[in-house]
Amino acid sequence: MLDFVQQLVSGIALGCVYGLIALGFVLVYKATEVVNFAQGDLMMLGGFFAFTFIGILGLNYWIGFAGAVATMALFGMLAERVVVRPILGYPQFSIIMATIGLGYFLRSVAGMVWGTDDFKIETPFSQGVLRIGALVLAYDKLSVIAATIILCALLYLFFNKTTLGTAMRASSENMLAAYYMGIPVKRVVSIVWAISAAVATCAGVLLAPITFIHSNVGLVLGLKAFPAAVLGGFGSIPGAVVGGVLIGVIESMAGFYLAEGWKDVAPYIVLLAVLLLKPEGLFGLRMRKKV
Amino acid sequence: MRFLFKTDYEDDIRLFPHSGYVFSYGTLLVLLVVAPFVLSSYLVSQLVFVCIYATVGVALLILTGFTGQASLGHAAFLAIGAYTAAYLQQFNVPFPVYFLVAGLLTGVVGALVGFPALRLQGIYLVIATISFAFIVEEILARWESVTRGNEGMRVKALQLLGTSISRDSPTFYFLCLAVLILTIVGTLNLLRSPTGRAFVAIRDSETAARSMGINVSLYKVKSFAISAAITGFAGVLFAHKLSFISPEMFTLQLSIEFIIVILIGGAFSLHGAVLGAIFIVMIDPFLTYLKDDLPGMIAGVAAALGAGSARAAHIQDSVAAFASANGLKGAIYGVIIVLFVLFEPLGLYGRWLKIKRFFQLFPLYKRATFKRQKIYVKSERNR
Numbered sequence: 001m002l003d004f005v006q007q008l009v010s011g012i013a014l015g016c017v018y019g020l021i022a023l024g025f026v027l028v029y030k031a032t033e034v035v036n037f038a039q040g041d042l043m044m045l046g047g048f049f050a051f052t053f054i055g056i057l058g059l060n061y062w063i064g065f066a067g068a069v070a071t072m073a074l075f076g077m078l079a080e081r082v083v084v085r086p087i088l089g090y091p092q093f094s095i096i097m098a099t100i101g102l103g104y105f106l107r108s109v110a111g112m113v114w115g116t117d118d119f120k121i122e123t124p125f126s127q128g129v130l131r132i133g134a135l136v137l138a139y140d141k142l143s144v145i146a147a148t149i150i151l152c153a154l155l156y157l158f159f160n161k162t163t164l165g166t167a168m169r170a171s172s173e174n175m176l177a178a179y180y181m182g183i184p185v186k187r188v189v190s191i192v193w194a195i196s197a198a199v200a201t202c203a204g205v206l207l208a209p210i211t212f213i214h215s216n217v218g219l220v221l222g223l224k225a226f227p228a229a230v231l232g233g234f235g236s237i238p239g240a241v242v243g244g245v246l247i248g249v250i251e252s253m254a255g256f257y258l259a260e261g262w263k264d265v266a267p268y269i270v271l272l273a274v275l276l277l278k279p280e281g282l283f284g285l286r287m288r289k290k291v
Numbered sequence: 292m293r294f295l296f297k298t299d300y301e302d303d304i305r306l307f308p309h310s311g312y313v314f315s316y317g318t319l320l321v322l323l324v325v326a327p328f329v330l331s332s333y334l335v336s337q338l339v340f341v342c343i344y345a346t347v348g349v350a351l352l353i354l355t356g357f358t359g360q361a362s363l364g365h366a367a368f369l370a371i372g373a374y375t376a377a378y379l380q381q382f383n384v385p386f387p388v389y390f391l392v393a394g395l396l397t398g399v400v401g402a403l404v405g406f407p408a409l410r411l412q413g414i415y416l417v418i419a420t421i422s423f424a425f426i427v428e429e430i431l432a433r434w435e436s437v438t439r440g441n442e443g444m445r446v447k448a449l450q451l452l453g454t455s456i457s458r459d460s461p462t463f464y465f466l467c468l469a470v471l472i473l474t475i476v477g478t479l480n481l482l483r484s485p486t487g488r489a490f491v492a493i494r495d496s497e498t499a500a501r502s503m504g505i506n507v508s509l510y511k512v513k514s515f516a517i518s519a520a521i522t523g524f525a526g527v528l529f530a531h532k533l534s535f536i537s538p539e540m541f542t543l544q545l546s547i548e549f550i551i552v553i554l555i556g557g558a559f560s561l562h563g564a565v566l567g568a569i570f571i572v573m574i575d576p577f578l579t580y581l582k583d584d585l586p587g588m589i590a591g592v593a594a595a596l597g598a599g600s601a602r603a604a605h606i607q608d609s610v611a612a613f614a615s616a617n618g619l620k621g622a623i624y625g626v627i628i629v630l631f632v633l634f635e636p637l638g639l640y641g642r643w644l645k646i647k648r649f650f651q652l653f654p655l656y657k658r659a660t661f662k663r664q665k666i667y668v669k670s671e672r673n674r
Contacts, residue, residue, distance in 0.1 A: 089665030101628025108621030268422035279410040
């Protein structure tokens with residue numbers, strides 16, 4: 001039983017990381033219908049910026065964290081301006097390819113700048129554990145869970161309660177109509193990319209004590225976060241986190257209870273099964289086109 | 292400019308609309324047949340890879356380009372073809388038999404993947420095919436009694452008609468070329484048949500296709516099966532060419548490479564698959580060549596521009612250091628993909644058509660002829 005709870009908690013912590021990256025996917029998709037395959041790489045880049053600020057320049061953890069988030073928000077806007085804006089309105093497939101290309105580029109450049117080693121960021125909560133009876137919970141994992149809940153709640157409120165959030169939802173439904181309604185669609189898209197890069201950076205920094213930062217971490221985790229977003233139904237913020245947690249828990253349970261090799265495949269098998277039964281994910285909306 | 296007057300349906304679907312086609316493709320065929328006797332063995336070997344990649348590209352075009360179903364799992368189909376060949380070869384099964392079995396088996400697997408894919412669209416389909424590819428990769432690594440797991444499998448030289456065909460011989464090249472040409476001709480015939488027209492109709496609008504009486508599910512599964520089967524055939528050749536296969540060769544990276552083949556070549560015509568394959572296969576030797584020769588060239592230019600010899604040597608060293616930096620290839624790859632999507636979405640073949648049209652219409656060419664329409668209204672979620 002204890003093993004089970006232990007696995008459950010570490011699965012949830014891992015899942016929250018997937019959920020955070022998946023949140024970035026969902027944000028961009030919700031606002032622009034662009035599927036950003038470079039999301040994992042934005043996370044990796046954010047982690048590297050934080051590492052530079054904290055580990056190399058020796059800044060305070062929280063200042064470094066904020067600096068990395070701000071830098072990456074600007075970078076997200078830049079990426080949107082250069083790569084995504086010219087192809088908005090084209091078929092989704094072109095945009096997917098463009099972001100795959102962007103991902104390749106970021107991975108290689110990060111490898112050239114920071115090298116291919118693993119890096120670790122010292123955090124205030126990388127040491128120490130919380131003991132509840134016989135249960136041992138590491139603070140770094142708990143910090144991920146807490147941050148995910150806070151970010152998810154903030155983003156949910158932002159999308160559903162603020163004017164800007166409503167504008168984002170409107171431009172995702174129909175860019176042209178949103179534009180006619182006086183929504184500055186281009187600026188909205190730009191802001192969405194900034195937010196999603198910032199969320200990715202949070203994921204990267206929180207993740208650093210658990211999996212370390214290296215130039216391929218974005219690809220590895222991005223490929224897990226992507227099923228998480230799909231499982232939750234692309235376009236649903238709570239769905240992304242639930243999907244992420246499910247994937248994380250399945251992975252950690254499969255790693256513990258099943259034979260070796262199931263750990264990496266189990267999430268995908270579950271994903272395929274869910275897609276067979278509910279093609280639009282757990283929380284996705286079914287929409288029909290009229291011809 | 293030549294004007295073709297079509298008077299009946301047969302004229303419209305002719306494979307060679309006029310004698311110019313016969314001439315140009317005939318010349319190309321002659322050149323390809325002569326190639327192994329003229330080119331260096333390294334280039335012939337690259338040509339074999341071009342043939343294999345182009346075959347997969349054609350397969351992917353049937354599914355993605357003409358039926359509109361994106362797939363990031365074609366490396367798995369290639370793997371199934373390759374492993375079937377390697378496995379059957381152990382029992383001295385003759386080449387023609389395991390070649391066909393590999394294609395059929397991959398086709399059946401493709402149809403099985405096609406079934407769940409029926410209800411999926413766009414991004415969900417992409418992730419489903421990625422998941423399928425991951426599962427196949429893991430099965431290959433774990434099913435050790437058949438696939439020898441991560442150790443990989445050796446593939447012996449190809450035996451055909453009692454002779455052994457080494458993977459570097461011109462005969463092997465001709466075999467790959469023959470498979471490619473058969474695939475292309477077969478696909479061209481498929482595309483002008485009712486099946487091919489149904490594929491295109493599904494790509495353009497599924498709802499409209501259904502209301503025209505097309506059995507959308509049936510044709511989607513057919514498209515998956517045909518595409519997978521062709522990839523399986525290519526897989527057999529791939530296994531023979533590499534002579535050693537292991538699960539880590541068939542990763543998502545390879546699937547992305549196949550998508551890049553049709554993206555860079557042009558996803559609307561079979562020419563695109565071939566041009567894209569040439570691009571993908573030749574970019575590696577080209578980058579290596581640049582890496583070796585570019586620093587010297589730049590230093591030469593710097594010296595010619597009046598920089599001192601010490602300064603020129605310094606420039607040469609720094610360029611060489613930059614060029615041999617780890618991962619530069621990936622960065623160039625990424626930039627190329629982004630540039631193609633941004634500036635030449637029709638790919639290399641689209642560029643060729645534009646240049647051709649420019650000269651045909653010389654003073655009257657309009658850029659807008661090839662301009663794609665941007666649609667801000669349609670939401671891909673509502674279909």
